[in-house]
Amino acid sequence: MKTSDSLTVDGLLVVGDQQEIDRVVQALSLIRQHDPIRYRRLARDLSRIWILAIPYRGQFSVGTWTCQLDQRFVLDKKTSCELIASVIVHEATHARLARFGIEYREELRQRIEQTCIRRQMAFTKALPGAAEAFDEADxxxxxxxxxxxxxMAEQALAAEVEAARYVGVPEWLLRRMIALRRWRNRRLAAKSRRN
Structure with missing residues (x-):
């Protein structure tokens, strides 16, 4: 994060390279302009938006109250600012639920994701030019x-391998990372079966 550019927008730190930051600032402007109440909430619920190579388009990190966005997604010419705004709304909803003490546990995941997607849909339904983002959320x-x-562990592993390849991690290191991760996943599964 120290080697990246950053910009503070309404108290929200946006970190990435300048081109990525510009796209995210445009997306934040859409949220502020078309849904100011949601914008004020997300500015309170998140401390930063960090654009980097991650396995998914977006993810929320509760430890740092960070919305992480994948740089490939943000920089893709096919990705509209409306779609970026939609993903930010989704991840900010995760932050809001976490602020209310709702943990992302296995038995709640389905309902949490449904809630976050419905917030995306409500936002994109009222956003001009966001039919594609609405349809995708639907x-x-x-x-x-x-x-x-x-x-989720298997899906995360596959997505992390793809992101690691994107940033140039050598294949020999990827093979070791995969073996270590699968070993760890088996141990966690065995431990949860015992409990």
């Missing part, structure tokens, strides 16, 4: 994947 809501700990 498809996600109707086709949520298996969200068990085991399935």
């Amino acid at each position: 498809r996600m809501l109707n086709a949520l994947p298996d969200m068990s700990d085991t399935a």
